[in-house]
Amino acid sequence: MRFDTVPMPPSVQERPRDQRGYPVPAITPWQGEDPQFALTDYGRSADCARNRLCSVCGTPMPAGPVWRVVGGTESAGIAEALAAGRSYRNLAPTLEGPGHRACMLYASMVCPYLARPNARRGTSAERPDELTAHVVRGAVRGTTGAVVGFADFEYAVTASQVLFRFLNLVEYLPHEVSDSHLDELRAELAARPATRGQDQPR
Template sequence: MRFDSVPMPTAVQARPRDSRGYPVPAITPWEGAEPQFALTDYGRSADCARGRLCSVCNELMPRGPVWRVVGGTESAAIAEALEAGRPYRNLAPTMEGPGHRACMLYASMVCPYLARPNARRGRTADGESELTSHLVRGTARGGRGAVVGFADYEFAITATQVLFRFLDVVEFLPHADADEHLGDLEAELARRQPR
């Protein structure tokens, strides 16, 4: 599915666009007039964490569940825990911030790396970090990804990174191809529309 045929949340529609028309997430750094999609801006990520702002649209997330998109390894770990009736908590922090359900469903569908198991990273993540050492240009997402809802999140802001941990899975939407989320996204957008 082409990115421009995926229904877009209203708040995402207001985001700046790149030269192809892709909306630029709130935490994406810019180099001149070009967004650097595979990277995370430290200051913007810290602002989102402190202000409980969605990392995609930059608007307030109300108290309650938050969502994020996970890759194959974490998706498999969550699925295994849920199938065994065990709670799941990502004890290892991540640099990927939370967002609204609609924003994360949308991001899972339009980001080529998140959307398909055979998609490959376009660039290597910045820095020499244990958290990003696996994010190397050409690495495939692999496995089944997922959009996951969590009861809440914790964060820490260090001198060089913003780190997140997510608490208590409340929704697990796995996918091989994120186009599988089209119905969920359409229903979420309809639910959020003022009546």
Template sequence: MPPTVQARPRDPRGYPVPAITPWEGDEPQFALTDHGRSADCALKRLCSVCGGPMPRGPVWRVVGAAESAAIAQALAAGLPYRNLTPTLEGPGHRACMLYASMVCPYLARPNARRGSSAEQPDELTAHVQRGAVRGSSGAVVGFADYEYAVTPAQVLFRFLDVVEFLPHQESDAHIDELRAELEARTASGGGERDGRPGQAR
């Protein structure tokens, strides 16, 4: 577990609560995204998982089967990839996203199903339905940067230029990457590093 995640508030079971997760009393609402917290992440360049500052340079996110397949096809064809459809899911540190991909029940396994539906579904969240399956593959993806728009109702993100592509069927395939990332962070004095190699792999 990244130290910045280890320092997060915990739910009653002891699980760290991501920075953008809203609370209802003492209960975090894992299926929801807090508008104010997500806006802070966008405006202040904070990690959506741990809430810590992200240095200038690449940012990471976890993607599901459809986007993972689209990125793989673009890279195989030598074409640039850019997600023109905005997402509500904010960026984060590489270590935080590698960790999130392994511990989030929905992200970790191809047969995983969503535990709840979006409260007020719209064109961006219509797919967030209880019982929806993740799909056969996913990936942790590094992007050169991100764009955002903060509206009264939503915080929207778009990601620019793939710099790293780490696909998985089951995300515990990333354990060695996470260990190496944490070791490199420790060797550099404990801070977040300024990005990774500038090419997709």
């Protein structure tokens, strides 16, 4: 689907746009007038963690579940645990922060890397380490991604990174092609429209 045909949460509508019209996530750094979509800004991510702000739209998340989009490896691990009747908890930290359900459904559909199994990363991590070694230009997303809900999250702001860990799975919405979430996104927006942001600086 074209990104401009996907229903946009109201808080995302308030985000700055790039030259194509893509809304720029709250944690995305800028270089001059150009957002660096493949990268995460340390200060923005820390602000979202400390203030419980959505990493996509930058507005507050209420107490309760949070969502994130996962790639093929973690999605497969969740599916395996659920099929075996086991609880799922990934103790490995990630750099990817949480967000509103509607925002993550939206992001899964409009981000080229997240949306399709054969999508490839356009940029490598600037300083690869054990958490970002997989962020390599040309890397493929994998077969089945997912939008996943968790009861809550933990975070740690270190000298160089913002780390997140997610607790207690509450929802698992797998996809090969994320267009399959379109009805779910429409229903979420109709049931619980997001609050428009009052001030959305870059």
